[in-house]
Amino acid sequence: MEVNLILADYANMLANIGTIYLRLDRYDHAIESLEKAERMMRRSKTKHKKSDQQIVQTDIPLAWVLNNLATAKCLREEHKASLECYWEAIKVARAHDGESSKRETANALYNVGRIGVLRKDSEMAMFALTKSLELETKLCGPKSIQIVDTLNLIGFVHYQKGEFERAIS
DSSP: OHHHHHHHHHHHHHHHHHHHHHHTTOHHHHHHHHHHHHHHHHHHHHTSOTTOHHHHHHHHHHHHHHHHHHHHHHHTTOHHHHHHHHHHHHHHHHTSOSHHHHHHHHHHHHHHHHHHHHTTOHHHHHHHHHHHHHHHHHHHOTTSHHHHHHHHHHHHHHHHTTOHHHHHO
């Protein structure tokens, strides 16, 4: 068990390093660190039984790592790979029912919507943004900044579709 905790701590350090690289716009280094962190977190998780507390502790950080990994890939304009990571983050986060897992899900859905906008895939964008908006409203209330950002992006999707009155509303 102690070796596994060391592995989890090391994975968390790599995840934090990857996040710093992401903020510094050094996407190659971010992706390298975050992918290593993901592998270690998954390896740490598979060494425990389903009922073990360690799994609960590693799944939410895993969703967070996947979200950051997807963002780094998106910023490198690898949209397909980015979408795969976001959907995986949603899957991992939805396996739990805590507030942090819902936040990770809402964040990933918002980012899927952003990629839908970039790819001019209004159907995917509206699906993801609507789901994100529902979660954000429950988590943060109707006047949070997350709601404002999501509504702004939904308005942009309507604008892209030529639905100017809906975009304004």
